[in-house]
Amino acid sequence: MDFSSELKIYQEKISTELDMFFSKKLRQAADLDPQITGLIRKVREFNLRGGKRIRPILVIIGYRCLRYKKNEISQLIRAALAVELMESFLLIHDDIIDNDSLRRGKPTLHKLYEKENSNKDYGKNMALLAGDLLAVFGSEAILNTGFDHKLKAGAVKKFNNIVVNTIFGQTLDYTGNFTRDFSESYIKRVHMLKTAKYTVEGPLHIGAILAGAKQKHLDRISEFAIPIGQAFQIKDDILNIFGDQEKLGKPVASDIKEGKKTLLIAKALENSNLKQRLYIKSCLRNKSLKPKQLEKLKNIIISTASLDYSNHLAESLINQAKLSIKSSGFRKQAKQFLLNLADYIINRDK
Amino acid sequence: MDFSSELKIYQEKISTELDMFFSKKLRQAADLDPQITGLIRKVREFNLRGGKRIRPILVIIGYRCLRYKKNEISQLIRAALAVELMESFLLIHDDIIDNDSLRRGKPTLHKLYEKENSNKDYGKNMALLAGDLLAVFGSEAILNTGFDHKLKAGAVKKFNNIVVNTIFGQTLDYTGNFTRDFSESYIKRVHMLKTAKYTVEGPLHIGAILAGAKQKHLDRISEFAIPIGQAFQIKDDILNIFGDQEKLGKPVASDIKEGKKTLLIAKALENSNLKQRLYIKSCLRNKSLKPKQLEKLKNIIISTASLDYSNHLAESLINQAKLSIKSSGFRKQAKQFLLNLADYIINRDK
Numbered sequence A, B: 001m002d003f004s005s006e007l008k009i010y011q012e013k014i015s016t017e018l019d020m021f022f023s024k025k026l027r028q029a030a031d032l033d034p035q036i037t038g039l040i041r042k043v044r045e046f047n048l049r050g051g052k053r054i055r056p057i058l059v060i061i062g063y064r065c066l067r068y069k070k071n072e073i074s075q076l077i078r079a080a081l082a083v084e085l086m087e088s089f090l091l092i093h094d095d096i097i098d099n100d101s102l103r104r105g106k107p108t109l110h111k112l113y114e115k116e117n118s119n120k121d122y123g124k125n126m127a128l129l130a131g132d133l134l135a136v137f138g139s140e141a142i143l144n145t146g147f148d149h150k151l152k153a154g155a156v157k158k159f160n161n162i163v164v165n166t167i168f169g170q171t172l173d174y175t176g177n178f179t180r181d182f183s184e185s186y187i188k189r190v191h192m193l194k195t196a197k198y199t200v201e202g203p204l205h206i207g208a209i210l211a212g213a214k215q216k217h218l219d220r221i222s223e224f225a226i227p228i229g230q231a232f233q234i235k236d237d238i239l240n241i242f243g244d245q246e247k248l249g250k251p252v253a254s255d256i257k258e259g260k261k262t263l264l265i266a267k268a269l270e271n272s273n274l275k276q277r278l279y280i281k282s283c284l285r286n287k288s289l290k291p292k293q294l295e296k297l298k299n300i301i302i303s304t305a306s307l308d309y310s311n312h313l314a315e316s317l318i319n320q321a322k323l324s325i326k327s328s329g330f331r332k333q334a335k336q337f338l339l340n341l342a343d344y345i346i347n348r349d350k
Helices: A003-028 A034-047 A054-066 A070-098 A109-114 A122-143 A149-176 A184-210 A215-242 A254-258 A263-271 A274-283 A291-303 A306-327 A332-347 B003-028 B034-047 B054-066 B070-098 B109-114 B122-143 B149-176 B184-210 B215-242 B254-258 B263-271 B274-283 B291-303 B306-327 B332-347
Strands: none
Touching: A003 A034, A003 A054, A003 A070, A003 A122, A003 A332, A034 A070, A034 A109, A034 A122, A034 B149, A054 A070, A054 A184, A054 A215, A054 A332, A070 A109, A070 A122, A070 A149, A070 A184, A070 B122, A109 A122, A122 A149, A122 B070, A122 B122, A122 B149, A149 A184, A149 B034, A149 B122, A149 B149, A184 A215, A184 A263, A215 A254, A215 A263, A215 A291, A215 A306, A215 A332, A263 A274, A263 A291, A263 A306, A274 A291, A291 A306, A306 A332, B003 B034, B003 B054, B003 B070, B003 B122, B003 B332, B034 B070, B034 B109, B034 B122, B054 B070, B054 B184, B054 B215, B054 B332, B070 B109, B070 B122, B070 B149, B070 B184, B109 B122, B122 B149, B149 B184, B184 B215, B184 B263, B215 B254, B215 B263, B215 B291, B215 B306, B215 B332, B263 B274, B263 B291, B263 B306, B274 B291, B291 B306, B306 B332
């Protein structure tokens, strides 16, 4: 089976399981108020919008690095929902903070709620509650499986640890909007906290812990998970500016409009002349950036060799990760999947 | 030892343990950004403002209903922090939603952050992240203890369950602001979700689960925990209007100014004449309610026998709970503590 077919099968299994998870929640809340069932329906719709499902798939792969018991896979998929629910929780709150209106090709959750009531804070307040709910559903997904209690307790601890790191990263990212610090080291610290640990290392670790991993196994996983995660973020930042809006499901160049500190911008600022530098700064946080202005900005990012720098860095991180995967003692099929994943991350267009 | 001395000893132990919890978090984050340590410092200060510590004390009592091993008590206190951290998480988010400026006698967390940055959303956005962090710290407090993994997994499941119910209650409470439904049954449903389960039953259950409780023990606890919790809320609503601002640490009559649906108001509306009814409605959501207007409102609540109704209902719930405690087969000291607590709840002035 080729990689994209394999990915698709996992994605479908996870969507089915997510649907079942929320259907059960709706049944349990059936005798409660319509406002409560409405809340659950909204978060279900948000979770079922799709997305790449990279994180839950990595839980499965983390497990399969060390172990493969066919009769445990259905439990494992149920546990893997945890990181998908976590992502939705964090995205819903992120969208409140960043005032975003589009997510996964549809209105953000607070935008959906805004339509229901004219009170100006209603949308954000309801989305705040919705996010809180999903935070709890996340660890519940792990605890409701049949794995050994010690493994489940370890997996929830890791789950918590990922959330804490991501919140720290988000704190840096958000407060960074108000400082002039555009240093590479600062940006890399945010990447480490917000992406590498959150998107790749954390989910792989949760799966590995459920397979009974020891610390040395987790360390081995980190060796390739961190560079893959860093490459993932760099690629994300490139796609945000150079990608296609329809494929991305969100407005292109949103990072620029928000003034987000990306490596792409940091390097362009570093390598540009005064005139270019002033132009870049005039684009940052310009909410009504025109397509023509974006084209000019893209040209500066290209001519200052900043795009090349980011592309090369991402490639080199991916190569480093692949070497580490190849030399690890993990199970063959999981290794192959990870190698394919590494290529996918660098070659994707969404 | 008299009850208030016993309460004070527990309160101090919990405060000390909370301080240690956050000191450890600060040490662990020492090499991270000042924004991150600043966030941890703010939530520490918020948690150490005091408060009654009723919830963590109830975790200890829930355990002591079934078991008393002296060498487990220090672990138990560490686990009990979970419900205190949960309360802070929910309060910080509640204060965002309700736009409150005072909590535990000091500025709410978003108000503290508002002072640091002129961006109009900064305060609420940072407080959102702070609340999210505490949500995770809560279940971590349970998982980091030395109890058996099965007991810890059970306690975290209960923890999650309490948060879900409280969020449902908060959803009803908040959306209720936009409807005209002032029915007693609606108010009681909110009480059940937001207070009885959250403040009393849940913490007792967590403690009991850590002592190895079976379902029948949990059911027995619910029999008195729910009426105690309901009485607690009714008393809270009375204090909010008839209490003393300095003792409460928050502005008096905030419920009226927010238009909160309390039994006190529901009964007053039910029993009043047209003129009184219009007056009550003119006070609800009047953010600049004058002391003189409040006095007139209080007189209506008294003359319609609504205050009596609430007081009697709270007393009858407390008596019901006390009968149930006395007839339970739990350990003597825990029973005595619960009986004292029941009296304390009805007689308190803050």
